[in-house]
Amino acid sequence: MNWKSTIIPRKFYDRDPVIVAQQLLGKFLVRKIGDKYLVGLITETEAYLPSGDAAAHNFKGKTKRNESLYKEAGHAYVHSMRQYFLFDVVTEGADKPGSVLIRAIEPIEGIDGIKTDGPGKVCIALSINRTLDGTDITNPESEIFIAQGEKDILHEITTSSRIGISNAKDMPLRFHITENIHVSKKR
DNA sequence: CACCAGATCCTCT
DNA sequence: GAGGATCTGGTGG
Numbered sequence: 001m002n003w004k005s006t007i008i009p010r011k012f013y014d015r016d017p018v019i020v021a022q023q024l025l026g027k028f029l030v031r032k033i034g035d036k037y038l039v040g041l042i043t044e045t046e047a048y049l050p051s052g053d054a055a056a057h058n059f060k061g062k063t064k065r066n067e068s069l070y071k072e073a074g075h076a077y078v079h080s081m082r083q084y085f086l087f088d089v090v091t092e093g094a095d096k097p098g099s100v101l102i103r104a105i106e107p108i109e110g111i112d113g114i115k116t117d118g119p120g121k122v123c124i125a126l127s128i129n130r131t132l133d134g135t136d137i138t139n140p141e142s143e144i145f146i147a148q149g150e151k152d153i154l155h156e157i158t159t160s161s162r163i164g165i166s167n168a169k170d171m172p173l174r175f176h177i178t179e180n181i182h183v184s185k186k187r
Numbered sequence: 188c189a190c191c192a193g194a195t196c197c198t199c200t
Numbered sequence: 201g202a203g204g205a206t207c208t209g210g211t212g213g
Contacts, residue, residue, distance in 0.1 A: 063210070064209080079208090081207090081208090082205080082206060082207055083206060084195055084196075086194060103194090120196065164193090165193090165194055
């Protein structure tokens with residue numbers, strides 16, 4: 001399949017992160033390594049708001065670590081959390097540094113064996129690290145981008161509160177495909 | 188330089 | 201449900 005031909009344009013990301021988080025479910029995350037493509041269906045996301053969200057990395061302003069959040073919509077924000085990396089998509093950007101965290105994917109192509117039911121493991125499966133921070137994911141020549149696929153995947157969306165945070169933990173900003181097995185475990 | 192908090196994950200119980 | 205492993209960036213002295 002030619003993933004480049006169905007790449008999602010920047011306009012898609014230039015909206016409220018809550019909308020983008022829901023719309024990203026069922027889309028394809030494509031990681032290009034040399035001639036090889038690793039592809040996963042996005043099954044779980046979380047939205048982090050541009051302002052007033054105590055759990056978001058933009059809450060205390062711009063730093064060297066989170067500067068990618070202030071890029072144009074459609075760029076990657078990769079940050080490290082203990083031994084792992086987490087992968088975000090920037091929404092709106094600039095003076096509205098919102099983002100969408102990719103929490104889980106369903107293996108589609110080139111990903112073997114590994115269970116992808118958490119944001120740290122997604123990044124292991126796709127060899128995502130800090131060098132991809134700031135990548136333009138609307139460019140088909142990038143090492144990582146998101147594509148629509150040939151047809152829409154039919155699915156229902158379940159909404160719940162975000163996982164693994166201590167601030168604003170009750171906000172209903174986590175979304176996943178209903179009944180899909182590739183989502184984070186409840187703890 | 189020291190300290191600390193953090194968008195995780197795994198192993199028990 | 202609780203606790204530990206283990207690392208990076210931010211903050212303050």
